[in-house]
Amino acid sequence: MTQIILVALIVVFCAAYWLQKLAPATLVPFWRSLAGLLRNTQHLPGLRARAERLATPGGLRTGCGSCKNCDGGKGGGCH
Numbered sequence: 001m002t003q004i005i006l007v008a009l010i011v012v013f014c015a016a017y018w019l020q021k022l023a024p025a026t027l028v029p030f031w032r033s034l035a036g037l038l039r040n041t042q043h044l045p046g047l048r049a050r051a052e053r054l055a056t057p058g059g060l061r062t063g064c065g066s067c068k069n070c071d072g073g074k075g076g077g078c079h
Contacts (some may be wrong), residue, residue: 020054024054027054028054028055030056031051031052031054032051034047034051034055035048035051035052038051061068
């Protein structure tokens, strides 16, 4: 029984990972609800900040939007 639960959890986490990579807009409601739940508590501030970033349309950017040194101030850095 424990093995079935463990394998099911691994499959769910892998599916969520690839779904976030391939179609991030489908997980926005999940991230929004997780951010709302964590906003009421003082626990896991890093997870709350990440969930809030992924719950907003601006948090779904890829490419230059997610690079640190791509603003052009020091000649870029991502590309």
